[in-house]
Amino acid sequence: xxxxxxxxxxxxxxxxxxxxxxxxxxxxxxxxxxxxxxxxxxxxxxxxxxxxxxxxxxxxxxxxxxxxxxxxxxxxxxxxxxxxxxxxxxxxxxxxxxxxxxxxxxxxxxxxxxxxxxxxxxxxxxxxxxxxxxxxxxxxxxxxxxxxxxxxxxxxxxxxxxxxxxxxxxxxxxxxxxxxxxxxxxxxxxxxxxxxxxxxxxxxxxxxxxxxxxxxxxxxxxxxxxxxxxxxxxxxxxxxxxxxxxxxxxxxxxxxxxxxxxxxxxxxxxxxxxxxxxxxxxxxxxxxxxxxxxxxxxxxxxxxxxxxxxxxxxxxxxxxx
Amino acid sequence: xxxxxxxxxxxxxxxxxxxxxxxxxxxxxxxxxxxxxxxxxxxxxxxxxxxxxxxxxxxxxxxxxxxxxxxxxxxxxxxxxxxxxxxxxxxxxxxxxxxxxxxxxxxxxxxxxxxxxxxxxxxxxxxxxxxxxxxxxxxxxxxxxxxxxxxxxxxxxxxxxxxxxxxxxxxxxxxxxxxxxxxxxxxxxxxxxxxxxxxxxxxxxxxxxxxxxxxxxxxxxxxxxxxxxxxxxxxxxxxxxxxxxxxxxxxxxxxxxxxxxxxxxxxxxxxxxxxxxxxxxxxxxxxxxxxxxxxxxxxxxxxxxxxxxxxxxxxxxxxxx
DNA sequence: TTGAAAGCGCTAACAG
DNA sequence: CTGTTAGCGCTTTCAA
Numbered sequence: 001x002x003x004x005x006x007x008x009x010x011x012x013x014x015x016x017x018x019x020x021x022x023x024x025x026x027x028x029x030x031x032x033x034x035x036x037x038x039x040x041x042x043x044x045x046x047x048x049x050x051x052x053x054x055x056x057x058x059x060x061x062x063x064x065x066x067x068x069x070x071x072x073x074x075x076x077x078x079x080x081x082x083x084x085x086x087x088x089x090x091x092x093x094x095x096x097x098x099x100x101x102x103x104x105x106x107x108x109x110x111x112x113x114x115x116x117x118x119x120x121x122x123x124x125x126x127x128x129x130x131x132x133x134x135x136x137x138x139x140x141x142x143x144x145x146x147x148x149x150x151x152x153x154x155x156x157x158x159x160x161x162x163x164x165x166x167x168x169x170x171x172x173x174x175x176x177x178x179x180x181x182x183x184x185x186x187x188x189x190x191x192x193x194x195x196x197x198x199x200x201x202x203x204x205x206x207x208x209x210x211x212x213x214x215x216x217x218x219x220x221x222x223x224x225x226x227x228x229x230x231x232x233x234x235x236x237x238x239x240x241x242x243x244x245x246x247x248x249x250x251x252x253x254x255x256x257x258x259x260x261x262x263x264x265x266x267x268x269x270x271x272x273x274x275x276x277x278x279x280x281x282x283x284x285x286x287x288x289x290x291x292x293x294x295x296x297x298x299x300x301x302x303x304x305x306x307x308x309x310x311x312x313x314x315x316x317x318x319x320x321x
Numbered sequence: 322x323x324x325x326x327x328x329x330x331x332x333x334x335x336x337x338x339x340x341x342x343x344x345x346x347x348x349x350x351x352x353x354x355x356x357x358x359x360x361x362x363x364x365x366x367x368x369x370x371x372x373x374x375x376x377x378x379x380x381x382x383x384x385x386x387x388x389x390x391x392x393x394x395x396x397x398x399x400x401x402x403x404x405x406x407x408x409x410x411x412x413x414x415x416x417x418x419x420x421x422x423x424x425x426x427x428x429x430x431x432x433x434x435x436x437x438x439x440x441x442x443x444x445x446x447x448x449x450x451x452x453x454x455x456x457x458x459x460x461x462x463x464x465x466x467x468x469x470x471x472x473x474x475x476x477x478x479x480x481x482x483x484x485x486x487x488x489x490x491x492x493x494x495x496x497x498x499x500x501x502x503x504x505x506x507x508x509x510x511x512x513x514x515x516x517x518x519x520x521x522x523x524x525x526x527x528x529x530x531x532x533x534x535x536x537x538x539x540x541x542x543x544x545x546x547x548x549x550x551x552x553x554x555x556x557x558x559x560x561x562x563x564x565x566x567x568x569x570x571x572x573x574x575x576x577x578x579x580x581x582x583x584x585x586x587x588x589x590x591x592x593x594x595x596x597x598x599x600x601x602x603x604x605x606x607x608x609x610x611x612x613x614x615x616x617x618x619x620x621x622x623x624x625x626x627x628x629x630x631x632x633x634x635x636x637x638x639x640x641x642x
Numbered sequence: 643t644t645g646a647a648a649g650c651g652c653t654a655a656c657a658g
Numbered sequence: 659c660t661g662t663t664a665g666c667g668c669t670t671t672c673a674a
Binding site: 001046047048049050051053054059061068069070072075076078079082083086087089091092093094095096098100101106109110111112113212213214215218239242243245246249268269270271272273 | 322367368369370371372374375380382389390391393396397399400403404407408410412413414415416417419421422427430431432433434533534535536539560563564566567570589590591592593594
Binding site: 013015017028054055057 | 643645647649650652
């Protein structure tokens with residue numbers, strides 16, 4: 001590895017001058033600067049990040065802690081965050097708890113390695129998160145934690161839009177297939193749905209704790225745990241929605257003719273087939289990183305809601321009744 | 322941040338002894354050791370990784386470079402790698418090129434930050450990769466690069482199994498929907514398919530450059546760019562396969578009664594619906610990291626093939642003719 | 643405009 | 659068994 005000293009010697013200057021020529025060019029004579037810079041490039045100088053971090057106290061990295069790397073919901077958030085970070089010459093230290101140590105432990109283990117952290121931890125306690133925030137600049141995602149800045153996908157509001165879409169199509173009794181964790185956000189979504197549909201003179205049949213897989217939808221299509229007057233179903237996962245669509249059609253039920261199906265997330269690969277709710281997750285990731293980089297020491301502790309957008313697909317239609 | 326010196330002072334010993342008490346406990350008197358360790362825990366000591374890296378020359382991190390974070394094929398590889406790394410107290414520096422700088426540039430920017438790198442770069446030149454390998458311990462995935470250790474999903478062999486499965490069901494003329502990049506691995510897959518199906522007295526109709534989305538499958542179902550005697554289609558992506566299944570059924574074609582559908586990848590969320598090819602990608606990621614950690618300076622430059630497994634689903638059946 | 647020197651926090655020789 | 663010392667490679671006062 002070529003060190004600063006090697007370049008300095010080759011250029012016939014001191015380490016100090018070489019260092020300045022690279023990081024504070026304006027403080028160095030033009031010709032010296034150019035000589036150093038040329039030599040640095042030619043010799044393939046690579047400043048040792050550890051040495052720099054030791055002195056400056058900053059690593060240039062941001063930690064991102066997620067429950068799972070394979071969950072298609074988190075991936076776009078990470079992608080957006082990563083992108084924003086790379087743009088600013090930063091690096092992403094990504095850790096997934098995925099059945100291993102919890103998110104809090106992971107974050108702690110990254111304490112000195114990063115300048116801050118972006119945390120997605122649906123199950124961690126608020127106290128733990130707050131304590132973490134006192135040890136390093138922190139931003140949480142999809143959670144509300146007092147005194148900690150947050151970026152939240154506004155799916156409750158989105159579900160409201162979705163319900164309005166359905167009631168406008170004439171649906172009154174609506175099924176809702178909820179998430180596996182019974183998270184507080186899911187409760188907010190259900191509440192929002194009930195509020196809207198009740199206003200339209202209908203009701204919501206809730207089925208909880210479903211795994212986000214096609215098979216879940218197929219099973220639900222077979223069992224039909226909803227009232228017989230349910231003409232539309234919202235599922236929190238596109239895979240469940242797809243399974244419902246396929247399963248109902250297999251049983252001779254016309255989708256969307258007889259039953260409408262919608263997803264509360266958005267699967268890009270599903271294209272225009274499913275009516276769904278798209279949250280600009282890359283943007284969410286970018287915004288979170290941006291907040292962390294702008295105010296590295298202590299980002300303002302407020303909640304930024306990212307609005308969801310209704311994507312009308314071919315899986316919802318006028319209620320036939 | 323609590324430093325080693327703080328703990329040392331509190332324990333009434335030198336920094337050296339404190340350091341040893343933590344990293345080489347056997348070299349320290351029992352009572353001293355315990356005092357230091359207790360204090361370290363109580364005070365929340367957090368050894369500065371930069372200082373340690375500066376001295377040892379090792380960062381404890383591994384870089385993972387992928388084309389995209391949202392591609393469901395890469396995610397399990399990263400997850401497995403991450404897991405293996407976390408188990409050994411390592412950290413993952415993940416970078417995605419995703420339309421930004423190329424994989425090679427990303428790897429270079431991480432040179433001093435990691436002890437080695439795991440590279441997924443389907444489009445980078447072999448020379449660039451080899452040069453990178455000379456600058457840091459490197460393992461490539463799903464590529465063959467002379468003199469660089471590689472871990473490759475053996476999908477060509479898997480496609481052979483898939484074809485055998487189909488010919489045994491009586492299919493002779495088979496459609497193949499290829500990947501978007503026209504990668505060398507895709508060519509190997511097609512070659513393997515042709516070899517097998519020709520041996521059975523049939524043939525393969527290839528359609529190339531498809532986007533891995535449902536809509537692609539729906540479109541193909543409508544256009545049917547294959548010969549009219551094609552009774553089975555293999556798609557490189559489960560989403561395309563799903564689209565085909567849904568699209569064909571919408572047009573009144575029975576799947577799998579009249580046409581069988583199979584995927585060359587495996588989408589866990591699709592459950593038992595699709596006949597597909599499962600490569601243990603987490604394992605692949607784990608193995609790659611393990612190789613990098615075991616021989617950090619220069620892993621043996623050989624190719625490790627990870628075998629694919631045929632998963633029989635409900636989308637393939639006996640050819641009706 | 644440049645150089646000498648100190649020091650970031652840690653670890654490992656080397657003495658004692 | 660423990661302490662003293664030197665130094666990893668960089669940046670930045672402080673003087674010249």
